[in-house]
Amino acid sequence: MAFQPKAEPGSSPRSISTFNKKSYNEMSISELVSVLRVAFQMKDFDEVEEELVNREAKLRAEIGPLREKIELERLNSIEAEERLKMREEQCEKGKRAQENYEQLLKEVKKSGLVEKITIEELRTKNVALESEICELKEFKKKMIDDGNSVAELRAKIRVLEEEKVGDKSALDSLNMKNIELEEAVKKNLTVIEGLRTENGKLTDEKNELNLEDVFAVQDEEDVGDHELENDTGELDAGTAQSPKKGNKDEAVGALGMEMNILFSLRFSLL
DSSP states (O other), rough: OOOOOOOOOSSSSOOOOTTGGGGGSOOOHHHHHHHHHSSOHHHHHHHHHHHHHHHHHHHHHHHHHHHHHHHHHHOOOOOOOOHHHHHHHHHHHHHHHHHHHHHHHHHHEEEOOOOOHHHHHHHHHHHHHHHHHHHHHHHHHHHHHHHHHHHHHHHHHHHHTOOOOOHHHHHHHHHHHHHHHHHHHHHHHHHHHHHHHHHHHHHHHHHHHHHHHHHHHHHHHHHHHHHHTTTTOOOOTTTTTTTHHHHHHHHHHHHHHHHHHHHHHHEEEE
């Protein structure tokens, strides 16, 4: 049945008679898609063309090694057939020689002129010929098995060549999983970057607090020296301590609490 194109609204129907000059099975994938583009949307069939080209490349990639293997098996088969032919010729020669030996043995027995050693030599040659015949039979059996293997490989190639496009949903699922994994990786990288930034801020704050602590201690030592020089002996009424000494203890305690909080935050982020 001829393929009838579907005319788009506002445009005159286009003919595909030029594509009917060749049968569809002789057209390439791109030519078939060109025929379909006359009747359907361009976007959909661009996607179909890409999928079909990818499948064709995949099938060719799978068929190529099998064809190479078949060619290698064919060459091995030819070589084996040649060896088999040579063995058969040797076997025929051996049979003729065996017949000659048996005839000679009969004649010797009749004449009574043969010695025991000669009979043993003839028997040894006869055993060797029989062993060679057995090897030849085994080789012929192996050739039959190799022929069956080649037939199985050809059947697999036919199945691959006739395989239809039926796993698009699996490919879409894999693509979706790939996109989800990429998004998860991006989110993890964003979280890691935020943690690194926060860690840097905490490190900077820690360094600033350490510097402030050093400067505060230095200032308190300077004030203490100044008070010793004045020798006022003033004490705090509530704690019986020097006011400066009480402020120093409070500052050191507050600084220790802040450092503990910062370290706790840092370890929780890491």
